[in-house]
Amino acid sequence: DAMVIQNPRYQVTQFGKPVTLSCSQTLNHNVMYWYQQKSSQAPKLLFHYYDKDFNNEADTPDNFQSRRPNTSFCFLDIRSPGLGDAAMYLCATGRVHEQYFGPGTRLTVT
């Protein structure tokens, strides 16, 4: 089945230790999104790619970076995680106005 895959599902990292979350898709959509979702809150858009064109939200901290080496894969890099970065990170792909979400990666910062 065509889908959005996120690895790992659960990630524990230490304060200040860089971490990378990955996302892949078999839907062949040209738009990919990264969201941060904290407990009991709505998802918050961090950035998105239209093909290789990177679009950063104005309030996304510099600590967050992203790479998209090809259509299928997208990575979220957190350079120096703080305790406030503990959250669920959701990847989504887009076709026109519809978005399809992966299962998410829950990040814990110790």
Next chain:
Amino acid sequence: AQSVTQLDSQVPVFEEAPVELRCNYSSSVSVYLFWYVQYPNQGLQLLLKYLSGSTLVESINGFEAEFNKSQTSFHLRKPSVHISDTAEYFCAVSGNDYKLSFGAGTTVTVRA
């Protein structure tokens, strides 16, 4: 820019009773409306969408929503809920920039 208001943060409901989740939006351009469901520790699943055409849209598991342009609403309803409908529900709107603006979410708890 567009925004979404979900009027109820928590909705407790008994099994087999009806439920309605309210959603109002604001937008200065054409809108595309969505309801997503999120189960604990999972991603968001698209429940139903309004892009154009009939203002009443239905999902395969018994939910329906009606787009009301004059009232700027997209309320979600189900005539008879199951325990398995316990989840977080998000209303979202998309404009011409292909970004989703989410409401704050409504937690539905179905009790036996």
